[in-house]
Amino acid sequence: MSEPTALRVPRVSLEARVQDVGVRGDGTVEIPDDAEQAGWYRFGPAPGAPEGSAVLIGHVDDRTGDLGAFAKLYGVRKGDTITVAREDAPPVRYEVTAREVVDKDRLPDEVFRRHGQPVLTLVTCAPPYDRERGGYQRNLLVYAVPAG
Template sequence: MTITGCSSPLAADEPPPQMTTASPPVPSPPRAATAPSAAASPPVRVSIPAIDLDESLINLGIDGDGAMEVPADYDEVGWFSGGGLPGGTGPTVIAAHVDSPTGPAIFQNLEDLVVGDLVEVQDADGRIHAYRVTEAADYPKAAFPTARVFGATARDELRLITCGGVFDRDSGHYVDNRVVYAERV
């Protein structure tokens, strides 16, 4: 799957680079990633106290190129509606931008999360689902572990995704994706 819209870091004395609308970071997710539990409902909010983040979620689908959509607004966080649901089995996938053409974006501090940090996801029924970070990893976009990130799991898990690594000014995109893995507590 491809995650589009990963922007560049800005130096104080440089103008924003020319941005493109698509990048080849992540292979397409499986079409039927997980079967949600009947009791599960869509996520509407994510809270990550360690990085002072508390944001509502928008729905993200798959774009015409088979890539997972990313939020059009750099200050929005999105849930991949083709994946799991909090409270069900399988991974709930949440994505946002690390930066924008004008500066930091909503997931700017995702790299600061460490094993044990708490992430809470509120669903549409008002239930809070608590997760603990178990791992964070950076993957070259050309070698993204699609099955590990989007594939079915036997338990309720969470994935947080943004861009990372070095910014390639020639392509207008980061070379990596950062994935934070978390398990239900």
């Protein structure tokens, strides 16, 4: 398995380094501390795997209010191209097929599936923001399939 090292979505000028992330003590997925980086969920498939959902997660902003790399996902549209650079392997290209916003405590099970058709799933926060309830209450999900 070749680990992802960088993510590019040219149409929206998104470029981010990718680091691997795991699971926090509370059972949620880790997110990189640096809002300019994306995290690859290392317990699932890697981008370019023959099956399953490869998950990249990132911040929409940071504690200072500066926008994070994944804020640009709000401009992504169906048909956009995503390229993931990989260590020791050629880059893999994807085409965006769909986006959806879901409650952050209701991520669809298929986001982390290990079998079935290969898909790249990008995850970031979405409004509303509620400080008393722990921050952003929803997630933006962008789905992309390997480009033919």
